[in-house]
Amino acid sequence: MPETLTPRLEIRKLEREFHGHPVVNRVSLSIDPGECVCLLGPSGCGKSTTLRMIAGVEVPDGGEILLDGRVICGPGIFTEPEKRSIGLMFQDFALFPHLTVAENVAFGLKGSKAEKRLRVTELLARVDMAGYDNAFPHELSGGEQQRIALARALAPRPKVMLMDEPFSGLDNRLRDGIRDDTLALLKEEGTAVLMVTHEPEEAMRMADRIVLMRDGQIVQSGAPYHVYNAPVDKAAAAFFSDINVLKGTVRGATTETPFGSFFAPGVPDGTEVEIVIRPQHLKIDFDRGGKGPAPTPEHGVPARGKVRRARYLGRESLVEFDMEFDGSRLQAVIPGVFLPEEGQPLWLMMRRDRCHVFPVAQPLAS
Template identity: 35%
Template sequence: MKLILNKLKKLSKASERKLKSEMSSDETGVIHLDSVSHFYPNDKFPTIENLNLLVKHGEFISILGESGAGKTTTLRMIAGFEKISSGYLRIGGQLVGSNFLHAPPNHRNLGVVFQDYALFPHMTVYKNIEFGMDSKIIDKTDKINSILSMVGMHGYENKYVHELSGGQQQRVAIARAVAINPIALLLDEPFSNLDRILARELRKDIKKIVTNTETTTILVTHDREEALAISDRVAVVSNRKILQIDSPEYIYNNPLTPEVARLVGPCDFIDGEYNNNTVLTSFGKFSAKPLQKIDDHQKVKVLIRPSDIYISHEGGENFSNTVISREYRGEYDEYEIISEKGEIIHSRMNNFANIAIDSKVQITLSKNRSVIVYKN
């Protein structure tokens, strides 16, 4: 691994990226976790178990999961801050982690951006970015100025950390990470300390930066909106395992399990009986899409998303579903509806509907939408 990194240091930026790309293949990827597990000392259960993940050159992958799912431990294993208990980790096709080998973080050529920025408060912005760069580079100023412009921080090179806002500090952290021309960029909840508007702006900028520089990127996050918005693929993690990995659009519309459905978007689950691509529920009969073979007349669990539900109260005297709450959410109203059976679902509709609480309503699906059904 040292020989490879030494070779990289002697190359121009363009040549370096080309070599990094050639170091990976469809089989090895830039980062490859092969049946990786991790135990903390004295723990009975693994933090992550039999994890398989292949990240290709230039790909942006998000690892999405709740606290304790194992996503940050996965990132720390890739970075070299945690040792692998079993399995194999390869970076650029080279083995850097297993139960018999552990390459330290400074030999992996990875850029890491932490949740708390981890900037040096006694250094200027310039010195923070310069810190990890190769000492053999004679004139670093042009490169640092170019990177500062790329992250929208040109003119701040002589500022200290305490003089910057949270968003500006995170931009400096990103600049420091990309300044070393990393094989890949690792982002650990980088937007969690920022307000929603600033986080949205910064994630768009990061996506643009890594796309333009063809930098392979792994983002760890608990924010599904964040993961869906900027990723090429999303890996949903729960209970120490990857449950599903696919494009944001596919994984949202085709979640393999109810747990995946819950983690990637708001949803309700009700009972139903499946028959010939339809499902009969306490709210009515809907078009249904099974993701596995389900026999006719089988009892199923039905996934319904609030954005797919349309409610109407015209002719309400013949309807059996009742609106029990309504919340104004700015862009839409969210209604809570209860069936005669006592099951509850939600609907998100524009503000013009203005359906009153206690109204009797009919439930229909939005055009070209189907509910997803799972075996009980």
């Protein structure tokens, strides 16, 4: 049998309550060396609290935290934060303003002066900040401060790096490059990374695996492609992009819509469902004498709408439609420039392999 690798970081059924309200509710996940996992979710879903418990600055109400298979936090066990070999990076960088760049990076390092100096020089070169040893944080740009914060966090060679919205304070022009450089360096070091973000694009760009949280629980976990293209429910789909929603009722494992029939396998008859499709997966065709394009297995039945508004967004165009069948509003995203006039009739067709059918969520009983 192949050898089973021990995760670098593992949390088991982690719990935390505030004033009797569960903020983190039995959360479990593991991260391997060199893997980047993103905790993604709306504000208040428990992401940062999970991170703080792993760091040791918040004490769990239940569950365990393991590092290389050794329990560092659990019933009767609590390892102090400075002894966990876990690095931290936050959005405010947290550099010491009265220390030079070299002193900031060396802060917390152990060993002789020569050993510290060698490690500082090595890291400054690796984050493209060689020669800035004697500069002070206020003399650096935001991107440069981010690089110094990364070097300082990596200096003691942590086994795990925790990152809480570390790039949110950066200019958009700098963000992508610094994110890529940071991730490459962390992987080169073999560091397990757990990053908190509320930005789906950032998670898609950086993560080997996305863990989607909601109301203190993990609702979906997987590779970015899987989480985006196979959402577990409507809310998961909507978190990554705008969505269009059609409503229907299941009869004989299908639901009828103006765009044709959609399969709903395993859903009981009479169940109300929502059919979700992203704007970029709608196909537009011009009205040809009112007849429209012929139905196809790929796109189903065409339905006609009138252009409500069209906007050019740079790389793509967003076109909003008022649909003739019920007055509902749908959006389509078209690559490049496409700006039809207001009121122009156009036919819409749906990429059926990109549609998702979900039972309508029932309200919780009071």
